[in-house]
Amino acid sequence: MRSIWLQENKWKDIETYLQKKKTIIVPFGSVEQHSAHLPLGTDSFVAKRLAEDAGKLTNTLVAPQSWVGWAPHHMAYPGTITLRPETLTALVEDICQSLIYHGFEKIIIINGHREANLPPIKIATARLRNTTGAFLPIVDPFYFNFEKGKELRQSEPGGIGHAEEMESSHMFFLYPELCDPSKVAKNIPEKHRFFQHDPFVEGDRILNSSDVYTYKEDTKGIGIMGDATDASSLIGEQYHKKFLENLVELIDYCENEVIVNLRNRNIPL
Numbered sequence: 001m002r003s004i005w006l007q008e009n010k011w012k013d014i015e016t017y018l019q020k021k022k023t024i025i026v027p028f029g030s031v032e033q034h035s036a037h038l039p040l041g042t043d044s045f046v047a048k049r050l051a052e053d054a055g056k057l058t059n060t061l062v063a064p065q066s067w068v069g070w071a072p073h074h075m076a077y078p079g080t081i082t083l084r085p086e087t088l089t090a091l092v093e094d095i096c097q098s099l100i101y102h103g104f105e106k107i108i109i110i111n112g113h114r115e116a117n118l119p120p121i122k123i124a125t126a127r128l129r130n131t132t133g134a135f136l137p138i139v140d141p142f143y144f145n146f147e148k149g150k151e152l153r154q155s156e157p158g159g160i161g162h163a164e165e166m167e168s169s170h171m172f173f174l175y176p177e178l179c180d181p182s183k184v185a186k187n188i189p190e191k192h193r194f195f196q197h198d199p200f201v202e203g204d205r206i207l208n209s210s211d212v213y214t215y216k217e218d219t220k221g222i223g224i225m226g227d228a229t230d231a232s233s234l235i236g237e238q239y240h241k242k243f244l245e246n247l248v249e250l251i252d253y254c255e256n257e258v259i260v261n262l263r264n265r266n267i268p269l
């Protein structure tokens with residue numbers, strides 16, 4: 001294997017890899033506004049680096065990055081690109097089905113567009129799991145590395161949401177050249193307790209989809225939900241390190257403990 005990126009290898013390298021290993025990582029993300037201090041590609045950049053670094057640590061192949069996700073509410077700000085959810089479901093299904101056809105059995109999906117991409121991705125993985133028997137764990141920073149995030153966060157309850165402390169810290173560490181820390185902001189709106197958006201705050205809540213008409217207002221015309229004023233590269237470094245440890249453990253679990261018998265290996269048609 002010349003590179004952990006599938007697309008940088010020759011087909012013979014993939015044939016050899018599959019004789020020894022059945023796991024591959026597939027990063028998905030989003031191109032959407034991330035306030036004034038983070039680039040539009042934040043969710044995709046984060047997924048890409050997590051995949052790349054975990055791939056290098058474990059010699060695990062990474063499939064080509066998919067940049068765009070499902071982000072209709074972020075269309076409130078220019079530059080955002082959104083797929084229809086059906087398109088994202090189809091994209092995940094076709095990429096994974098192609099990989100399964102070749103004999104990949106364990107496909108680790110990294111979703112950088114926290115939470116928001118999950119409904120279309122979960123539809124795709126449920127279909128693939130049922131038709132092919134493949135194991136398709138979804139890694140999402142809202143759920144994965146949760147303990148470390150909870151330990152590291154500095155902001156008050158409501159401080160974690162979009163373009164906030166954890167996401168900003170992660171980006172300040174990974175891609176400082178694309179960030180502008182002088183533009184960090186804070187926006188923690190007073191809301192009924194059922195509308196809590198902070199994943200680290202316990203309580204009863206409802207799930208209410210954001211919409212493009214009110215999102216600009218909700219994010220104060222800047223694009224932030226939460227508090228990025230405590231973000232730092234140091235927090236991002238610790239967060240990334242633990243995230244990678246967890247990913248290495250998941251890759252090891254996939255390779256050594258998950259037993260898969262593939263069936264119905266079809267070409268997407």
Ligand SMILES: [Zn+2]
Nearest residue numbers: 042043163167
């Ligand atoms: Zn994001």
